[in-house]
Amino acid sequence: MPDYPVSLNLEGRLCLVVGGGPVGLRKARGLLAAGARVRLVAPQLRSMEQLPAGIDLCRRPFAATDLEGAQLVFAATDDRETNETVAREAQRRGILVNRADTPGGGDFALPALLRRGKLTVAVTTAGHSPSLAAAVRDLLADTLGPEWGTLLEITGALRQKRLTASETTEYNQEVVRSLLTHDLPGLLAAGNEAAIDRLLAAHCGPDCSLAQLGIRLPKGTK
Numbered sequence: 001m002p003d004y005p006v007s008l009n010l011e012g013r014l015c016l017v018v019g020g021g022p023v024g025l026r027k028a029r030g031l032l033a034a035g036a037r038v039r040l041v042a043p044q045l046r047s048m049e050q051l052p053a054g055i056d057l058c059r060r061p062f063a064a065t066d067l068e069g070a071q072l073v074f075a076a077t078d079d080r081e082t083n084e085t086v087a088r089e090a091q092r093r094g095i096l097v098n099r100a101d102t103p104g105g106g107d108f109a110l111p112a113l114l115r116r117g118k119l120t121v122a123v124t125t126a127g128h129s130p131s132l133a134a135a136v137r138d139l140l141a142d143t144l145g146p147e148w149g150t151l152l153e154i155t156g157a158l159r160q161k162r163l164t165a166s167e168t169t170e171y172n173q174e175v176v177r178s179l180l181t182h183d184l185p186g187l188l189a190a191g192n193e194a195a196i197d198r199l200l201a202a203h204c205g206p207d208c209s210l211a212q213l214g215i216r217l218p219k220g221t222k
């Protein structure tokens with residue numbers, strides 16, 4: 001399937017997950033973390049302890065009425081026919097549906113995710129090899145350490161403070177790239193606050209120190 005990656009805002013929206021095994025629960029957790037409301041339909045759960053708080057649980061087989069009010073649907077049962085029915089009924093109502101058992105059988109697939117603060121790297125093979133997607137994500141995790149979350153805070157704050165005032169976006173790119181060329185991530189990983197402030201002063205101006213940008217390095221960095 002040719003794919004079109006997006007980053008959805010699901011805050012407060014109702015999402016339906018059908019199936020309460022490890023796959024359905026993984027989907028439900030991700031949705032809750034994104035601020036969505038989650039309705040989970042499944043006759044059996046392996047253990048209630050695994051059920052994340054805040055889920056509206058319906059302990060019975062799927063019924064088409066479960067789709068009422070849902071804006072996104074996940075067919076994650078171990079039964080192909082049920083997944084088929086969920087997908088068909090969702091699509092009939094114009095609701096986008098994910099099928100856990102058939103790549104290309106639904107409307108969208110989920111990527112493997114790497115999170116660093118507000119920075120998200122999403123890796124997808126569009127269903128060809130979920131294991132490879134997870135492996136590529138793990139490779140990137142070694143290169144993009146936790147300091148990249150702080151790096152995003154800095155470039156975000158710089159953008160607010162100064163960069164958007166410039167006429168050209170090329171200027172933004174230039175500043176961000178030169179901070180990378182001068183190894184701002186390495187300085188952040190080392191917690192070298194003085195060197196970071198020197199670099200920011202040289203590339204962004206004298207009023208762009210960490211303190212002036214309102215950024216505190218996370219504990220654990222020196």
Ligand SMILES: C[C@@]1(CC(=O)O)c2cc3[nH]c(cc4nc(cc5[nH]c(cc(n2)[C@H]1CCC(=O)O)[C@@](C)(CC(=O)O)[C@@H]5CCC(=O)O)C(CC(=O)O)=C4CCC(=O)O)c(CCC(=O)O)c3CC(=O)O
Nearest residue numbers: 100101103109110111112124125126127128129130131133
């Ligand atoms: C199409 C898709 C639909 C969807 O969106 O769910 C789908 C489908 C299927 N997955 C299967 C198997 C596995 N999936 C994983 C893991 C993940 N699967 C994810 C996504 C997707 N899986 C979508 C495509 C994404 C893409 O291609 O990029 C990840 C990335 C994200 C997530 O689910 O949240 C998550 C990483 C979790 C993490 O570590 O973060 C592992 C374990 C592992 O490798 O770690 C295995 C076992 C090993 C293997 O089989 O590879 C099977 C065969 C099932 C069977 O035969 O019973 C099917 C169905 C089929 O292929 O027919």
Ligand SMILES: NC(=O)C1=CN([C@@H]2O[C@H](COP(=O)(O)OP(=O)(O)OC[C@H]3O[C@@H](n4cnc5c(N)ncnc54)[C@H](O)[C@@H]3O)[C@@H](O)[C@H]2O)C=CC1
Nearest residue numbers: 019020021022023024042043044061062077078082100101
């Ligand atoms: N997308 C992914 O990452 C992966 C997808 N899969 C696929 O996802 C499917 C589900 O995997 P698991 O969570 O491990 O399965 P599981 O067997 O642990 O759980 C299946 C769940 O579906 C529920 N269910 C069965 N019939 C139902 C119905 N009519 N209505 C509502 N709920 C119903 C069961 O009660 C149970 O909660 C697998 O069969 C496989 O095809 C498997 C591994 C990874």
